[in-house]
Amino acid sequence: MTAPSQVDYQDIVRVWREADTIPEIEHAWLFDHLMPIFGDPNGPTYEGWTLLSALAPQTRRLRIGVLVTSNRFRPPAMLAKIAATVDIVSGGRLDFGIGVGSRPGHPLARREYEAHGLPFHDTAHAVGSLTEACTVIRRLWTETEPFDFHGTHVQLTGAFCSPKPVQRPHPPIIIGGRSAATLRVVAEHADLWNIPGGDIDDVVRRSALLDRYCAEIGRDPASIIRSIHLPVSYDQPGITRDAIGEAIDAGFRHIVLGLTAPYPDDVARWVTDELITTSAQR
Template sequence: MPHTQRTSRPSFGIMTAPSQVDYPDILRVWREADAIPEIEHAWLFDHLMPIFGDPNGPTYEGWTLLSALAAHTARMRLGVLVTSNRFRPPAMLARIAATVDVVSGGRLDFGIGAGSRPSHPLARREYEAHGLPFHDAEHAVGSLAEACTVIRRLWTSDEPFDFDGTYVRLTGAYGKPKPVQRPHPPIMIGGRSSATLRVVAEHADLRNIPGGGPVDDLVRRSTLLDKYCAEIGRDPASIVRSIHLPVSYDQPGHTRDAIGEAVDAGFGHVILGLPAPYPTNVARWVADEFIGTTPTYRG
């Protein structure tokens, strides 16, 4: 079994992909969820163009939308699942995230990852459409590690600094205002490759992986993360294991089974992806249908 050595209830949240949907619909769901204590966190994704449905449909920029939703909610933790490190320079991203943490009153969970795989054609096109370079996997993972270092330092350093990395170079870097949370917002890194898991071991407070595949693979990845933590002398239990699971409105039993498998495998942070259009009172339905029936988990 993965890392945890406790018996407890998992933390549950929702994810509303800001694509092929209108802003008032997302806002409605987040406001509903914010009033339901069983739903502890809420998430958006980070794409610049649709990756499902009508390729010419609407997609909102995730961090801009997150700031608006932070201003309209009061309790839930919130984040982007996960930010593409390919889209924004890390010093700019640190400033954006600090702003959201201030707006939310210290509720940000900072999600970041290497960015979309080159094999995903609908994701690949958003780089060319926005004039963004698309580097290979080695560059993506290496720059992710440097970005995590720089972002944390911008959140915590009281003095300007220079950074001369392989991928990131800064002169006189300084971040203010600082995030509300001290020493900084929790860092969630998403990904499943072994190279990314090494970055997780060094930098993350939470590690997220998409579910839907064989649970044995999820366990193997978690065990590999344990190994990488041991190699650098880090307690594997200090990294919360998070999973994203799609919700089926028509066949909730399938979702319930997937949640049960994830909980049994030691995942203590569960994010339920809600497809649009969102039914009326969908947040209450999620809480009653899935969260209230979930047992404790053992790591």
């Protein structure tokens, strides 16, 4: 994962092109913020989906995505159209990431809303709108006739998405988050669930809670791939290797390694040799 903030576009291109040549690296990610949430508060931050569409033709093999899209930023029908376009541009390599959005407790994240004229609703509204967004996005990708949708938060008339995504029935849906309310949405809608790393015991508890929510609705918990984001330490790779090992032991098989800028030369090869290969040999 290369957070597109406090970094130049060409640096991200360099890392993604290198990663695309290394089979051990299976996917590459951006994040979805409109302003910096770390470093210089007035520094550069690229819009995630625009950048993803630009990076797609720079690669040939990697699965690509935004980890995760803020559902607070874009109307869901518009987001479905954007994502379908990226899936086509990439030749069917999109993993569609979505979540409640934007770390509302983070002071630098909260300012994004007023700065861009976006409303900021309470948590109940945000989770409810995420549920409806997942429903209408899936329908837009799969249904062949226009439809109306009259939800509590989403209102659509004559909704239709054409062209459809390349992937059938639709791109994999990865929902990010750790709250109990979000995990209920994961149980209903996600193909993958992503959680930021940290306290591995809490991660395990959240995973068990997701299992319970799946059981309540009659879904096999094993049908949801467990994904975790782990920060990479260039100076102390052993810390990252230990975190990878803990995550794998906890049942997480989809590991997203977060790189910090500036990116060292040949960083994708370094990640492969120092982190991926050694972890696979455990």
